[in-house]
Amino acid sequence: MSCKLGPDNILYDTVLYRAVYDAVGQVLPCWLSYFVAGFVIMLILVNAVLLGAAVFTWLERRLIGRFHNRIGPNRWGPFGLLQPIADLVKLMVKEDLTPRDADRIVFFLVPIAMLMPVILMLAVVPFAKDTALADLNVGVLYVLAVTSLTTVAIFMAGWSSNNRYAMFGAARGVAVLISYEVPVVLSLLGVVLVAGSMSLADVVDAQVVPFLLVQPLALFVFFAGSSAELNRTPFDVAEAESELVAGYHTEYSGIKFGLIQAAEFGGVLTNSAVIVTLFLSGWSGPASSYIGWFWFLLKLAGVLFVFIWIRATYPRLRIDQLMALAWKFLLPLSLINLLATTLEVYFLRSDQGQLSAGDLWIMAGINLAVAFTSIIMFGSLIRDKVRPKVPHLSGPVAKPTSGRAPAQAVLSAESPAPIGEVR
DSSP, X not given: OOOOOOTTSTTTTOHHHHHHHHHHTTTSOHHHHHHHHHHHHHHHHHHHHHHHHHHHHHHHHHHHHHHTTSOOSOSSSGGGTTHHHHHHHHHHHSOOOOOTTSOHHHHHHHHHHHHHHHHHHHTTOOSSTTOXXXXXXXXXXXXXXXXXXXXXXXXXXHHHHTOHHHHHHHHHHHHHHHHHHHHHHHHHHXXXXXXXOSOHHHHHHTOSSOHHHHSHHHHHHHXXXXXXXTTOTTSOGGGOXXXXXXXXXXXXXXXXXXXXXXXXXXXXXXXXXXXXXXHSOTTOSTTXXXXXXXXXXXXXXXXXXXXXXXXXXXOOOOHHHHHHIIIIIIHHHHHHHHHXXXXXXXXXXXXXXXXXXXXXXXXXXHHHHXXXXXXXXXXXXXXXXXXXXXXXXXXXXXXXXXXSOHHHXXXXXXXXXXXXXXX
16 A cells, blocks of 8 residues: 655645655555645644744743843753743643633633634745745735734633733734734735745745845834734733733633743744745755755744844833834835835836846845835934923922932922822
8 A cells, every 4th residue: 555645736846745645655545644644734833833932932031031141041951941841831730710700712712813823824934945834826915814813812812801901901902913914014015026926935936135135124114013913022012011910811821821822932933934934035045955944944043033132122112102103104114115116126127027136136225225214214203203201390490409319309389299298
């Protein structure tokens, strides 16, 4: 008994699926090999997300510890490598609580709804040539559609918890996701115009010059928008612990909380993989036919480091600053990038609709100048809009004396009395 996947099969070009099918086809009937190979692929996907999220949590905690001049996790295993396993065991044995007045069915489905888009998005990302589990000709559109499902999951968490903190966090999260989805979609239109295809594999093949240089403004907008959609610092107003306890997942505990956290950290991994694919030439590199996966993982590690670096550096924005950044800064930048890319493709492409390497280098020079100028110009325009307002104290200011602190000396007879003081 021997079953081989034929060239006429739709999954023949998927190397990983073909290898699994040919292996199990040696001992199983052909009809059963399809199902077994599919289940093996799904098992690989789910475990890749969960294991990747665990590794990323350890990496982020260690790096942020270094940024903060401390050690980070170092008790469980060498260099604290087993800390994610210890956290998982702790979450598995913790009591799984459900609020008495919660919508139990929706409350139960939230961790699944949070994790599902991460797994679905990973299925179309090619880690090397012909390794995507599903090489869709509308891969970019598929990624944008799948990431939008997170909005529904966040709203489900806030609504079903019957908790005001969770509801406020969900409202903030939905507002941020809807606002930042617009510039993110517009930024990827430029990538699709230059590549001439929505297939992620075709986008990688089109990057004779990395789109990091050809589409720098699109990369900036996509990176900032993705950070906001992932609730990463400085955009994490949906989980602002100083205001909303834990935001939309305040009421979750035990393994449900663990799955939500795995979805958040796994989302950073999958978004970083999309950035590598769309802007950093994917698996391309020396000897990419043999070690393309190595170059992909190396670029992925670099993007993850930038995510962690930004989290450790910038403070959290206010909700008004966050909305202003989306509508007054990123949206105009994405429109400028789309307009510039459209004109460049129209005038530079050949009669066959192709762009040569020389054309891409010309676009890179133009777009780098456009990106630099646009970021400075719009950044200066909105700086005063989002800068915190310093309260103005009316009346004369008393000179500090040796027996009074300067802050206390500012108070005058015309200024309001502090709380607890009677005048």
